[in-house]
Amino acid sequence: MDLLEAGRDVLRLEAGALEAVASRLGPEFVHAVDLLHGCEGRVVVTGVGKSGIIARKIAATLTSTGTPATFLHPVDGLHGDLGIVSRSDVGIFLSKSGATSELHGLLEYMLRLGIPMIAITGQVDSPLGRSARVTLDAGVTEEACPLDLAPTSSTTAALALGDALAMVLLRKKGFRADDFARFHPGGALGRKLTLRVEDVMVSEGYPSLGPDLPMRACIVPLARMRGTIPIVNDDRQVVGVVTAGDLTRLMERDPEGFLDTPVREVMTVDPRVAVFGQLAGAVIHDLETHGIMALPVVTDDRRLQGVVHLHDLLKSGVV
Numbered sequence: 001m002d003l004l005e006a007g008r009d010v011l012r013l014e015a016g017a018l019e020a021v022a023s024r025l026g027p028e029f030v031h032a033v034d035l036l037h038g039c040e041g042r043v044v045v046t047g048v049g050k051s052g053i054i055a056r057k058i059a060a061t062l063t064s065t066g067t068p069a070t071f072l073h074p075v076d077g078l079h080g081d082l083g084i085v086s087r088s089d090v091g092i093f094l095s096k097s098g099a100t101s102e103l104h105g106l107l108e109y110m111l112r113l114g115i116p117m118i119a120i121t122g123q124v125d126s127p128l129g130r131s132a133r134v135t136l137d138a139g140v141t142e143e144a145c146p147l148d149l150a151p152t153s154s155t156t157a158a159l160a161l162g163d164a165l166a167m168v169l170l171r172k173k174g175f176r177a178d179d180f181a182r183f184h185p186g187g188a189l190g191r192k193l194t195l196r197v198e199d200v201m202v203s204e205g206y207p208s209l210g211p212d213l214p215m216r217a218c219i220v221p222l223a224r225m226r227g228t229i230p231i232v233n234d235d236r237q238v239v240g241v242v243t244a245g246d247l248t249r250l251m252e253r254d255p256e257g258f259l260d261t262p263v264r265e266v267m268t269v270d271p272r273v274a275v276f277g278q279l280a281g282a283v284i285h286d287l288e289t290h291g292i293m294a295l296p297v298v299t300d301d302r303r304l305q306g307v308v309h310l311h312d313l314l315k316s317g318v319v
Contacts, residue, residue, distance in 0.1 A: 010144040010152070017140040017153040018160050024137050025164075032118045032134040033168050036067060041088030043069035044115075046077070048102045050151040051094040051158065058092065058162030065170045074106040082109060091117040092162070096138075096154045098126025107131055118165075120158050136161050195280040200316050201297045203306030208232045211239060211264035215250060218242050218263065226311075228294035230304050231267045237302045240267030243293075273298045276305050284313050 036043060043062055047055035055071055062069035072081060091110050095103060098121040110117055111131060119132035122139040129135040138161055144152035207221040208230045221229050227244035246266050250258045274283045274295040287295065287310045297305045 013142065013144040014153050014156045017157050020140070021138060021157045021161065028134050028136060029164070029168075032136060032165060033172060035090050035116050035118060035134060036062075036165065036169050037172050039067070039088070039090040041068075041086050041090070042084075043067055043090050043092060044072050044085055044110075045069055045092045045094070045162075046072050046074050046103065046106060047094035048074060048100050050155050051096060051100075054155050054159045054162065055092070055094045057159060058094075058166070061163060061166045062169075065166055066173060066175045067166070067169060072106070074102050077109070078105045082106075085110065085113070085115070087113050087115060089115050091115055092120065092165075093117055093128055093132065094120045094158050094162075095126075095128050096122040096151060096158075098123040098128035100128075103128065120161050122154055122157075195316060197274045197278045197280055197283050197297055197308050198276055198305065200280055200312050201274075201306035201308040202312070203297075206230075206307050208236075208304055209242075209263060210234075211262070211267065213263050214259060215242075215247065215261045215263060215266060216259040218247060222247060225307070226294065226309060228307060228309075230296040230307060231263055232304050236304050238271065238273060238296045238298050238304050240264070240269050241271040241296060242267045271296065273302065274308050275300065280308075280313055280316065283308060284310070287313070 043059070045055040045059040045062075046052070052071075052073060059069040059071040070084060072084065077085070093103060093107065098119065104127075107117070107128065116133040117131070119128045119135040120138050121129050121135065122137075123129060124135050124137050124139070138154065138157040140153040140157055142148055143150060143154060144156075202225075207225060209217055209221070209232070211231050211233070218229055222242070222244050229242045230238050231240035231242060233239050240263075242263060246268070247258075250261060250266055254261065272286065272290060272292065272295060274286070274297045276297055276299050283295065287293070292310075294307050294309045297308050299305060
């Protein structure tokens with residue numbers, strides 16, 4: 001057996017299953033998003049076995065993107081946990097067959113309360129599919145399991161539909177990166193989403209020079225401040241930058257008179273800048289994309305606030 005090719009076959013089968021699910025998606029998906037958007041309580045997500053594991057993930061994704069959600073095991077629900085369910089909720093039921101016996105009690109309870117339900121199932125014309133307000137078709141022609149037994153393609157399809165609901169709902173709500181950051185304050189993700197350029201920039205004692213000074217005035221600051229000096233006008237607005245590379249090239253062109261050359265003849269005019277309040281991750285992308293080691297940090301009217309260096313951003317753990 002070619003194990004590598006067998007692994008590729010699994011991925012191809014699951015990718016094909018997702019393509020088929022996407023091709024069948026219709027107006028019922030929009031209805032499901034509208035139901036979730038109008039939910040005044042929480043989204044209760046449920047399933048048994050592998051579907052239950054997928055349901056937990058969907059609930060977690062919804063919660064992290066601004067839609068309060070919880071996983072409820074249908075058996076636990078019938079043994080004391082139904083207290084978390086209210087008439088203002090929306091239910092999402094996951095079942096490959098749509099006829100999982102453990103779901104029946106919870107399904108009937110929500111129907112009695114008039115709670116709208118979204119079914120994600122492989123059998124649209126099933127007890128679950130017929131009972132739900134909206135039914136999303138997660139059916140697959142075959143599992144990636146060579147015995148066609150272990151849930152593989154079917155769970156991938158259900159998970160992808162849950163992700164699609166959460167991501168489209170996120171857009172409908174106008175959920176932003178700042179909102180996402182509030183729900184992820186810890187770890188590397190939290191740093192990436194909350195760290196601002198002003199948290200990392202060098203501001204105390206950072207030199208800046210005027211454009212009419214000679215280049216001799218740049219030599220010591222360039223050495224002391226890692227090779228980048230902002231050039232500002234009388235209103236402290238950034239009009240250029242001079243780098244160690246600029247100085248080196250000038251010395252090669254004019255080894256005798258470079259010290260007296262005016263800064264304005266050497267500086268990069270209208271340079272790229274980072275704006276005060278900008279996410280540090282976005283600044284890193286800008287630096288790496290344009291091969292720059294440092295950027296002046298400015299206000300909206302380009303008044304200098306400090307300088308941010310790539311090395312400091314990398315040390316901050318934002319990447």
